[in-house]
Amino acid sequence: MSGPWRQNTILVKRGNRALENFKSFITEEEDKDEPYKLLILSSHDPHDPNVTGPLIRKKASELGIEVFLAEFNGMYMEDKGKDQLVYSFPVDEEGAYEPPGMKDDGVKYDKPFRINPENTLVMSRGTGVGAKTGNMSWRVACINLESQGYTLINPIECHDICIDKWYNQIVFKKEGIRTPKTVLVRHSEGAKEAAERLGGKFPMILKTAVGSRGVGVIWVESLKSLHSIVQLLYREDEFVDVILQEYIKTDYDVRVIIAAGKIMGAMKRPVVGDDFRSNVSQGSEPEVYELTEIEAEQSLRAAESVKGQLVGVDFIPAKNRDKESPYFIEVNSTPGLLGIEAVLSKTKAKPAKHVMKNEGIKSITKEILQLYMNRDNWS
Secondary structure (H helix, E strand, O other): OOHHHHHHHHHHHHHHHHHHHHHHHHHHHHHOEOOOEEEEEEOOEOOEOOOHHHHHHHHHHHOOOEEEEEEOOOOEEEEEOOEEEEEOOOEOOOOOEOOOOOOOOOOOOOOOEEEOOOOEEEEEOOOOOOOHHHOHHHHHHHHHHHHOOOEEEOOHHHHHHHOOHHHHHHHHHHHOOOOOOEEEEOOOOOHHHHHHHHOOOOOEEEEEOOOOOOOOEEEEOOHHHHHHHHHHHHHHOOOOOEEEEEOOOOOEEEEEEEEOOEEEEEEEEEOOOOOOOOOHHHOOOOEEOOOOHHHHHHHHHHHHHOOOOEEEEEEEOOOOOOOOOOEEEEEEOOOOOHHHHHHHHHOOOOOOOOOOOOOOOOOHHHHHHHHOOEHHHHO
16 A cells, blocks of 8 residues: 555554553543541621531532531541541531530530541631731641641631732742732821832722621721821721722622632622722622633633632733733632522523633532542642
């Protein structure tokens, strides 16, 4: 056989070999999937309800993952050979727990949950400074788990960066990630000096370095107002950290959910009425958002800069979305999933090209949990 017939035969053989290699690669990737246990460390506060913890527990159970939602208040662990047993008050479907003393039947604990670093993933939904989960014993518990070889989502280093908006800005600047210009108000009489360093143009956005859900974020229209607010904050707490940020006019901001270095979904959060904030907890009605190439690329960089495994990246889009990087506001190390779960489940549109696609699951929470079936995604 010679000529084009022989050449075509060779090409077909090569094509078949490439196809077999591809099938082998896919099989190897599927073989990496293995079941795991999931321990969720969380805490319920009536003023900040634990809604994501129960959502993750529910979706994990539906996937056949052995899961335990532990309430930090009253939780303890004991060694059992190479394993640990986790004890917690029972947590109901709303994320609430029953403190001891509520009834006359004494202290009631759930059946202990056995964990091991080789088969258990730990989701730490806390370590927020100033919150119940911000006390030292919570932090020490997480550090202890890390030291024993457990994979924490997210690691302590990530929580440390994300819980402090000023620290977050320092990391962004170091990594060359675009953000609104931000300065630290150094003391109770530092309003004027900080405003001048920011350029002196009002309105400005004032934030306490620690805060979530839009709390501690204030619109400031004049130097006089700024001075009064700063003095009040320092009077209430002399150790408060206050930052001042340039105001970037926008009708919405964007939340991107990233897990294991992959974009899981994005939503647009319009500003609420005459307010300038766009948090879902403040009443914003989110919509599905399709990222541009540069928005997707820079969002992944922002997540990586804070050592994030499962994070929510927030940004304000640039005027020229296709060519300019957005302005990154912060990264959230304990992102709520209820809002984006609802938004993505309602839409009939095809997933954007930058977003993970798993046609058989149709739940962003399940997609995230499914990712960690592959142990390569634990590191």
